[in-house]
Amino acid sequence: MDNVSAQTVIAGDAEITGTIKSAGTVRIDGKLDGELHCEKDALVGKSAVVKGNLNVSSAVVEGTINGNIVARDRIELKASARLTGDLKAKRLVVEDGVAFVGRSEVNASGVAPAAPQHSAPPTPVPPGIDANRPGVAFPKR
Amino acid sequence: MSGSRKASIVSGYDLVQSLGGRRAATRPAAEAPPPPRPAPAGSVALPTKRDIACPDCGWESHVMGRQSYAVCPKCRKKIDIVDYTVDIDFSGTIATAGAVRLAPGGIVHSGEIRAAIVDLASRVEGGRIVAWHRLDLRAGAVCQPDHIEFRDLRLDAGARLAFTCALACRRLDVAGDLEGEFVVSGEVFLRAGGALRGSLRCAHLTVEDGASLAARLQVGGGDPVVPGP
Structure with missing residues (x-):
């Protein structure tokens, strides 16, 4: 994501309460108490604190978010990211060091993941395998 | 032996000189001594x-x-x-500090396999497999969670495993399809093409682009669970 071409920048010393709607790219370095609806990419800087939900195309998170993130394409959590909430996207990249408490729903194919099953169905035995062969294992030296 | 043998003194210096001179005169230029063999690269003394x-x-x-x-x-x-390879029906006992490879085509009916590293690519219908260091699940592996114990788990691409109960381990590396409830005291790696469903609680999580993750997560500050067989 190109930080230089970010169209909307919320500086580190700014505090915003309310909903932000943008047709372009948004970079947040300050505090946002509300929701963010962005048509393009959103970048949450290291010093940013967001209390609300994000609805974006793609998101790169380096700061703190207390809310849900819904991305139509990709979410990237950098090592300094702190996320408390759910996230939903087509693609996800998480770096080592992220603190994340919530639910994740990410599928690269875009198809909704199947509900977890509590019993593992047995895989059929491949053809050509005779289960009645006697024998003993010999060690390889 | 001849009785009129005359004792003589042979000088070592003269002998060496004579041999060296003779050899230098008779050896042709094409039969130069071979160059010394270079020492193999990477050899260590320890x-x-x-x-x-x-x-x-x-x-x-x-x-x-x-x-x-x-x-x-x-x-x-x-x-x-000793490292073992099992590619036939097996119902015995193996206890080794090496590795055991359960190749495709073999079936474990009963017994116990205890090893440091277990490479599972076959079918486990009974018995017990204990990998005190790492369990590698390959494509085609079929087993129930009741039959395996491990400290680290690695799923190869194509492997599928579903746990019906909560599982604790030290390290988890997923390139295949894994489902269940996991508590990992160390690192979790979700590789591209891998899928993880259920719930996960771990200290460190790394997700590569292209992985699928549909789970309840708690990353960072997990309990220091001590897994192992």
Whole structure:
């Protein structure tokens, strides 16, 4: 994501309460108490604190978010990211060091993941395998 | 022996000089002595070190070089350090500090396999498989969670496993399809093409682009769970 071409920048010393709607790219370095609806990419800087939900195309998170993130394409959590909430996207990249408490729903194919099953169905035995062969294992030296 | 043999003194210096001069005169230029063989690259003076654990008491130690067995410094029992490959029906017991490879085509009906590293690519219908270091699940592996115990788990691309109960381990590396409830004290790696469903609680999580993750997560500050067989 190109930080230089970010169209909307919320500086580190700014505090915003309310909903932000943008047709372009948004970079947040300050505090946002509300929701963010962005048509393009959103970048949450290291010093940013967001209390609300994000609805974006793609998101790169380096700061703190207390809310849900819904991305139509990709979410990237950098090592300094702190996320408390759910996230939903087509693609996800998480770096080592992220603190994340919530639910994740990410599928690269875009198809909704199947509900977890509590019993593992047995895989059929491949053809050509005779289960009645006697024998003993010999060690390889 | 001739009785009129005359004793003579042979000078070593003269002998060497005479031989050297003769050889220099008779050796043709095409038969130059071969160049000395270069030392093999990467050779080290110290033997390789290998970490082992006693299958009985679990005491971890290390051995140097190639040894087929060792003696546990704690319980004084003999530790087998041989690698095994099982590609037929198996119902016995293997206890080794090496690796056991369960190749495709083999079926484990009963018995027990205890090893440091277990490479599972076959079908497990019974018995018990204990990998005190790492369990590698390959494509085609079929097993129930009740039959396996491990400390680290690695799923190869194409492998599928579903756990019906909560599972604790030290390290988790997923390139296949994994489902269940996991508590990992160390690192979790979700590789591209891998899928993880259920719930996950771990200290460190790394997700590569292209992975699928549909789970309840708690990353960072997990309980120090001590897994292992």
